[in-house]
Amino acid sequence: MPSSNVLQQNNPASASFSEKEILSYLSQNGTIDLNGVVEDMARSRKEQLLKQHKYTITERSDGRWQTYVPDESCRNHRRLIVKSSREKIVDILCDYYSGQKGFPGSTDRRLISMKDLYPLWVEYKALHVTESTMLRMQKDWKKYYEFSEIAAKPIAGLTKLEIDAWVHTQIRAHNMNKHKYGNFSLIIRQLLDFAVDSEIIDENPFLRVKVDKKRVLVPEKKKADKTQIFTKKEEDQMIDHAWNAFENRENYVQEFVPLALVFMFYTGLRVGEAAAIRYEDIEENVVHVRRMVTYPNGKIVDHTKGTFGDRDIPLIPAARKVIQATIKRRTEAGSPVEGYVFCPHDNPLNTYTSIQKTFTKYCRELGILERSAHKARKTVVSSMLDSGINLNTVRQIAGHMDEKTTLNNYCYDRSDEQEKLDQMARALS
Numbered sequence: 001m002p003s004s005n006v007l008q009q010n011n012p013a014s015a016s017f018s019e020k021e022i023l024s025y026l027s028q029n030g031t032i033d034l035n036g037v038v039e040d041m042a043r044s045r046k047e048q049l050l051k052q053h054k055y056t057i058t059e060r061s062d063g064r065w066q067t068y069v070p071d072e073s074c075r076n077h078r079r080l081i082v083k084s085s086r087e088k089i090v091d092i093l094c095d096y097y098s099g100q101k102g103f104p105g106s107t108d109r110r111l112i113s114m115k116d117l118y119p120l121w122v123e124y125k126a127l128h129v130t131e132s133t134m135l136r137m138q139k140d141w142k143k144y145y146e147f148s149e150i151a152a153k154p155i156a157g158l159t160k161l162e163i164d165a166w167v168h169t170q171i172r173a174h175n176m177n178k179h180k181y182g183n184f185s186l187i188i189r190q191l192l193d194f195a196v197d198s199e200i201i202d203e204n205p206f207l208r209v210k211v212d213k214k215r216v217l218v219p220e221k222k223k224a225d226k227t228q229i230f231t232k233k234e235e236d237q238m239i240d241h242a243w244n245a246f247e248n249r250e251n252y253v254q255e256f257v258p259l260a261l262v263f264m265f266y267t268g269l270r271v272g273e274a275a276a277i278r279y280e281d282i283e284e285n286v287v288h289v290r291r292m293v294t295y296p297n298g299k300i301v302d303h304t305k306g307t308f309g310d311r312d313i314p315l316i317p318a319a320r321k322v323i324q325a326t327i328k329r330r331t332e333a334g335s336p337v338e339g340y341v342f343c344p345h346d347n348p349l350n351t352y353t354s355i356q357k358t359f360t361k362y363c364r365e366l367g368i369l370e371r372s373a374h375k376a377r378k379t380v381v382s383s384m385l386d387s388g389i390n391l392n393t394v395r396q397i398a399g400h401m402d403e404k405t406t407l408n409n410y411c412y413d414r415s416d417e418q419e420k421l422d423q424m425a426r427a428l429s
Contacts, residue, residue: 046090049097057089064127065089069096071109079109080199084127109200110156114145114191117155121194131297140183144170155195160205163188167209168216177218181211225412226369229379232414234368235265238376241362246325253344254354255329259322260342261358264373266319268380268398271373275351276300277341282323286312289399298349308399381410 055068055078065086071079083089118141126134145151150158150166167188171181185206192204211217230238242258251257260274269277272292281288290310291302304310315323323341330337335344343351356373363370377398384394385406395406415423 046094049094050090052097053093057086059086062127067093069093076199080197082124084123111154112156112195112200113154114151114188114195117191117195117198117200118145118151120198121191124194125190130294131299132295135296136183137187141187144174144184145187155192156201158205160208163206164209167206167211171211171216175218177220178213179220181213181217185211222408225414227371229375229382229412229414230265230368230371231416233416234366235376235379237366237368238359238362239265241366242358251354254351255344256326256342257351257354257358259325260351260355261362261373261376263319263322263342264355264376265380266316266322267313268377268384269313270305270377270399271352271355273304275340275343275348275355279338279341282315282341284320285315287315287319288312293348293352295349295352298347298352300348304399306399306401308401311396311399313397378410378412379414381406382412382414385411386414 053067053069057065057067059065060082064082064084065088066080066082067089068078068080070077081089081092083092122134122138125137129137148166150162167185170176170184174180174184176184189204189206192201192206195201196204239262242261245251246255246258249255263269263277264271264274267274267287269289270292272294273289275293276291277287277289281290288310289304289312291300292304293300326341327337339346340348340351342355359373359376360370381394381398384397385391391403391406395403398406398410400406400410413420
């Protein structure tokens with residue numbers, strides 16, 4: 001593009017125009033596209049900066065991209081950079097070679113702490129786990145690590161003895177059982193593994209820390225039956241309450257949520273699975289469970305929780321009655337019988353949260369101990385086991401990978417105190 005000085009020499013009348021006025025005029029009259037010019041200049045600048053980069057940028061088997069940058073503090077005088085896309089790699093390289101921004105890791109790597117590395121680890125970890133898992137880990141980070149002295153110390157200087165003492169102090173301070181310790185220790189173990197992969201340290205010192213779980217951790221006691229399941233009397237009360245609410249149209253928006261509650265007592269579905277059931281999943285005597293809504297992001301995923309995969313649950317007559325009630329209500333309203341069974345506006349996340357709230361609401365209204373929707377699932381599994389249904393069949397219906405999960409976490413006595421007394425009397429007399 002000719003400069004304004006050249007234009008003014010060729011045309012004296014233009015002498016009073018500034019460069020800004022000339023560019024504005026050309027842009028407004030469509031002679032040039034300033035946005036396009038800026039983009040071309042940025043692209044050219046990136047190309048010039050990347051010419052300084054001597055390492056290749058490659059895509060890894062896990063779908064992420066990697067390269068190296070010079071770093072004298074690393075063993076091979078280079079630092080590995082891994083990002084989720086090539087564009088992110090290029091942006092970081094441009095920042096590095098232009099020197100305009102601080103480059104992560106360009107300072108002495110011996111000074112990097114767990115707190116410094118945590119954001120990068122979270123970005124990496126989020127590619128491999130669910131959002132709910134990430135939320136739990138971030139909660140544990142804030143609880144145990146964020147304000148601890150050890151998280152602010154350079155990773156390269158941490159010793160096995162220092163980590164051992166801190167870990168055992170945390171175990172005692174928080175009365176950790178096996179489950180809590182597993183969640184707590186996952187962060188330091190994987191974060192230091194990430195430090196090894198990032199060439200900050202040569203080995204993970206936490207792997208040499210030994211915790212005597214039987215002596216140090218608080219024993220895990222199975223929770224009381226009455227807190228984990230509904231008795232037969234309470235289940236009947238909840239189901240009757242839900243049917244009355246549906247028939248009296250107490251739910252104006254989420255009108256099918258009461259029936260979702262009833263359906264869960266007859267199938268043992270998880271909340272996210274119940275909210276995501278569609279009419280095409282229903283056959284005469286079976287419901288195909290193949291998707292769920294995740295919390296809190298509300299995404300519909302084409303799989304269920306864990307690694308069990310899709311499963312089929314037999315529909316007893318009472319469960320089929322629930323489905324027929326939804327069809328009848330939709331037909332009366334002139335609505336199509338399609339889409340999500342218990343969700344009237346095609347937003348299963350709202351149905352998910354409404355089901356959860358409805359369980360506790362009905363418990364309060366009935367004057368019984370408040371229990372979550374998940375307790376209906378435990379009630380179904382316990383009922384099937386009490387009725388003598390084969391353990392492997394119960395496991396498959398529940399969607400558990402092994403019988404231990406079924407027996408350890410879902411097997412509870414539904415009898416009330418009088419029923420237990422009567423059972424003992426019959427058994428011992």
